[in-house]
Amino acid sequence: MIEIREVKTRREQKQFVRLPLQIYRQDPAWVPPLELERLEFLDRHQHPFYRHGEATAYLALDGGHVVGRVLVSDDPLYNARHQENLGGFGMFECMNDLSTAKALLGAAEIWLAGRGRDRLRGPMDFSLNYQCGLLVDGFDTPPRILMNHNPPYYGQLIEACGLAKAKDFFAYWFTGSHDLTVEWRKRAERLAASKVVIRSANRANMIAEFRRCAPIFNEAWNRNWGASPMTDAEFEFFGKTLKHFARPELLLAAEIDGQPVGFAMTLPDINEALKPVGGRLFHWGLPIGLIRLLKGLKRIKTARLVALGILDAYRGRGIAELLILRSFQVFRELGYENAELSWTLEDNRLINRAIDAAGGKRYKTYRMYEKAVEAI
Secondary structure, eight states: OEEEEEOOSHHHHHHHHHHHHHHTTTOTTOOOOOHHHHHHHHOTTTOGGGGTOEEEEEEEEETTEEEEEEEEEEOHHHHHHHTOOEEEEEEEEEOSOHHHHHHHHHHHHHHHHHTTOOEEEESBSSSTTSSBOEEEEOTTSOOOTTOOOOOTHHHHHHHHTTOEEEEEEEEEEEETTSOHHHHHHHHHHHHSOTTEEEEEOOGGGHHHHHHHHHHHHHHHTTTSTTOOOOOHHHHHHHHHHHTTTOOGGGEEEEEETTEEEEEEEEEEOTHHHHGGGTTOSOBTTBOHHHHHHHHHHTTOOEEEEEEEEEOGGGTTSSHHHHHHHHHHHHHHHTTOOEEEEEEEETTOHHHHHHHHHTTOEEEEEEEEEEEEOOOO
């Protein structure tokens, strides 16, 4: 008999965070996230999502043993923008057992119905601004920074619980052997506005730089499927999380007359450094994991182009091409050998064709699922 328990205590939070260690024990591609970071993400006193939204975490237990987990969330900002009435589920982990999956997603539905929501979408941790999408293709390669990874059977479990595909996302791979700058340079130089200045972030004021991107991000993604506005507090939280390992050279702003009109965010793939850490910085009171992490940060060979945004009034002027061109130029200068560009919507044919033409190889697919929630 599966018991569903709401996560309330610190012990239950740790059980929630540590469950993947059991599920992925035999998966060579999986990268354990830092336990401290995951606990902070779930802390309603620290995470700014809770200033406008609500979420609850659940554990599934069988005979007292944790066998599954899920985070269910309600984002009023999303529903107000899109005139919808849905909630999300994320951080879904489950042993290969349908009864457990049904119990977890059933608890998510009941929680959402109690808040008057009529549809369930996921997986997404709060919103599409965070880790989202179920991996359905590309299981043999490790997840890159801020991207999900899961066993192949998760899709079968979720679909058996009545959820159906809503949208697919694509991730693309670039190798150092392909010179992206050759394809982009002529087009960028031909289209770019003469007044556009591309600059890197100011290392001494990284949080302010992240905050400056917020209006561009929210406008650029305004009409995208599933997009949710990101508050200034969320951007600041995101910036504080990333400032310890982000390379300011790879955080680019496009400015005209000193005003930002676009940005590109490329991050070193910290997962390469996290892999040998095992999720914990301290073992037996010693900073063993921390030492491994600091060493690993110096050896990262992969980066991920996470976000690219242009204000509506400046689209079609070659600014996006300039940002991509400069991102990959800096990428090469810093010694990175490979890059992931992710994610793009399956029906964003314009950008997907451009990435294909530039030599990107589509190598992972992530899926969002939905189902109707019955009213209580």
